[in-house]
Amino acid sequence: MHLASLVEMVESGFDERVLLGSVTAPVTGTDFGRMVRSGASTLPGYTSLVYAGENHPLLPVALFSAAWAGIPFVPVNYRLEDAHLISLINRQPGALVLADEHTAARLGGIAEPVQLFDEWLVNLPAEAPAIDPPFDDDEIAVVLYTSGTTSEPKAALLRHRHLMAYLLGSVEFGGAGEDEAVLVSVPPYHVAGVANMLSNTFSGRRLVYLRHFEATTWLNTVRAEAVTHAMVVPTMLARIVEALExxxxxxxxxxxLSYGGSKVSERVLTSALLAFPNTGFVNAYGLTETASTIAVLGPDDHRAAISSDDPAIKRRLSSAGQVLPTIEVEIRDDMEQLVAAGETGMIYLRGEQISGEYASGSVLDSDGWFCTRDRGSLDAEGYLFIEGRADDTIIRGGENIAPAEIETVLLAHPAVQEACVVGIPDDVWGQRIVSAVVLRPGQTVDVEALRDYVRHELRGSKTPDTIVFRDSLPHTDTGKMLRRVVLTELTQSLGQS
Amino acid sequence: MSLTIKAGSRLYGATSTTELIVVKTPSAELDLTIGGQPALLDASGRTGATDIAEGHGGGAAMGKRYVDSSGGVELLCTKAGEGLPAVAGEVLQLKDAKPLPASD
Known part of the structure; x- marks a missing residue:
């Protein structure tokens, strides 16, 4: 199926239901359909619709107008520096660029026409010539640039059939009660931002947007708009917990309250569970290339893990839950052979929603499997544990070491706020383990004491050879650690030995 | 009487408020009825009549999916109505789907 079908479904099923906007400025399914048809009528001749800006209460009108007109929707990261942002937009020749005011002012150098999204909305023709949407679900619906924490950003392609497979496989059409509202604070260029628009529109849940995330505003908006559902990335969860004191x-x-996008620290999660005693927690795991969520740790799983004395069940609190019924998962070793339950390997996925395709071509194998390049394991009951990017794996003296394992131990130390473990070149070991650590305000700890602590929890070969303290560590604005930057900085400052 | 359809085609009950969308179909030509009356591809063909053939009523529920015994045909109800969909006289069955927790 094609996303344009979703517009017709909304008009049929949610004609009177409020889908967008605030309590004071509601947009019903009928209003939404009219805006999308009108929006699409402005798009013939363009090859894609680029959105360069913050969140906006009517953002879904842009995505669905592009779908109705049969062109890809390309949300780009407006927080990138000018040259980088412009180079991404220049990769979409023939696009119409819709931007917010602040971003538009930075796009002087591009060839494509730029319009303010607010002005585009105001000027939507009242009498739009009807367009027959092209219902080919093999067309590209959304192009997302991967965050590029380990390499240059790649343009991931999501076709209509991938996105609709995700919706049909995991969301019930009209499944939300009329009183439900979701607060979106992930940015439009993140796959979760795209999935937010689609799955909440599909379930009939009103979408409320934060233009950009700020913890106190988030809490106030949940109260003011009687928000029932929200999705945050772990950094946002950490800021909310901090603000609550x-x-x-x-x-x-x-x-x-659903969280995902990168690893959450146990301390943040435990504090959050205490601060939100009546809220069900959901951990979602997915990648841009998998059209969002492919595994979910639901509220019942969270409760079971917290209240259990069984270590096998307790540790599921740090898992990504079980894969969706529509997804197949395999954990393979370096020889691509399946590993036993509990053993770590590379995570492979297969299913109708898995795109595994970039502008440069598909990376699915001939049987349709997608190598996530994430390492992880499955327990006996199919709970998936993510251990981090394979590309981040440190090989020290021939031993594969997952930075995440060491980081988890460091983060459990009461003085440690943040930790990033990388492997820097070493003449003897191939790589040696270096950790950059940010201490919690007012805390001090000795390097050797911290090394002893890790050695006690893990073992000698997994103990950082060097630990350095930093005031902060670099992240993407959606909370992913920029390991490349940390690695470069540490390699330069510590040098090869 | 068969209709020409594909995934994404809209179907309207002639004698009920039922509306469906085709999720998948094994062929482009399908003998489709809603409430026992030929399904319409356009709501404007509705006459206001409300007769439902015996065994073809009982209500289609919004958001639910209906499948034939082979699993090849799948329709999703976008507007509830008395008439149930059927293919070549076989009333479609409600598809069991376990809703997942909202993750985004």
Missing amino acids: GADAGVPSLRS
């Missing part, structure tokens, strides 16, 4: 969040309307 141990108090109850005071958000009785919030039934479900």
Whole structure:
């Protein structure tokens, strides 16, 4: 199926239901359909619709207008520096660029026409000539640039059939109650931002947008808009927990809080569970190339893990849950052979929603399997544990070491706020383990004490050879650690031995 | 009487408020009825009649999916109505789907 079908479904099923906007400025399914048809009528002749800006209450109108007109929707990271942002947009010749005011002012150098999204919305023709949407679900619906934490950003292609497979496989059409509202604070260029638009429109849940994330605004908006559902990345969860300073969040309307996008620290999660005692927690795992979520740790799993004395069940709190019923998962070793339950290897996925395709070509193998380049393991009951990017694996003296394992131990130390473990070139070991650590405010700890602590929890070969303290560590704005930057900095400052 | 359809085609009950969308179909030509009356591809063909053939009523529910015994045909209900969909006289069955927790 094609996303344009979703517009017709919305008009049929949610004609009177409020799908977008605030309590005071509601947009019903009928309004939405009219805006999308009108929006699409401005797009013939363009090869794609680029969106360069913050979140916007009517952002889904842009995505669905592009779908109705049969051109890809390309949300780009407006937070990139000018030259980088412009080079991404220049990779979309023939596009119409819709931007917010601040971003538009930075796009002087591009050849493509730029319009303010707000002005485009105001000027939508009242009498739009009807367009017959092209219903070919093999067309490209969305182009997303991967965050490029380990390499240059790649243009991931999501076709209509991938996105609809995700919706049909995991969301019930109209499954949300009329009182439900979701607060979106992930940016439009993140796959979760795209998935937010689609799955909430599909389930009939009103979408409320934060233009950009700020913890206090987030909490106030949940209260003001009687928000029932929200999705955050771990950095946002950490900021919310920080802002609460141990108090109850005071958000009785919030039934479900989903987090994902990178690894959450156990301390943040435990504090969050205490601050939101009546909210169900959901951990979602997915990649841009898998059209969003492929594994979910649901509220019942969270409760079971917290209340269990069984270590095997307790540790599931740090898992990504089980894969969706529509997804197949395999963990393979370096020889591409399946490993036993509990053993770590490379995570492979297969299913109708898995795209595994870039502008440069598909990376699916001949049987349709996608190598995530994430390492992980499955327990006996199919709970998936993510250990980090394979490309981040440190090979020290022939032994494969996952930085995440060491980081988890460091983060459990009461003085440690953040930790990044990398392998820098070493003449003797091939690579040696170096950790950059940010201490919690007011805390001090001795390097040797911290090394002893890790050695006690793990073992000698997994103990950082060097630990350095830093005031902060670099992240993408959606909370992913920029390991490349840390690695470069540490390699330069510590040098080859 | 068969209709020409594909994934994404809209179907309207002639004698009920039921509306469906085709999720998948094994062939482009399908003998489709809703409430026992030939399904319409356009809502404007509705006459306001409300007769439902015996065994073809009982209600289609919004958001639910209906499949034939072979699993080749799958329709999704976008508007509830009394009439149930059928292919070549076989009333489609409600597809069991376990909703997952909202993750985004």
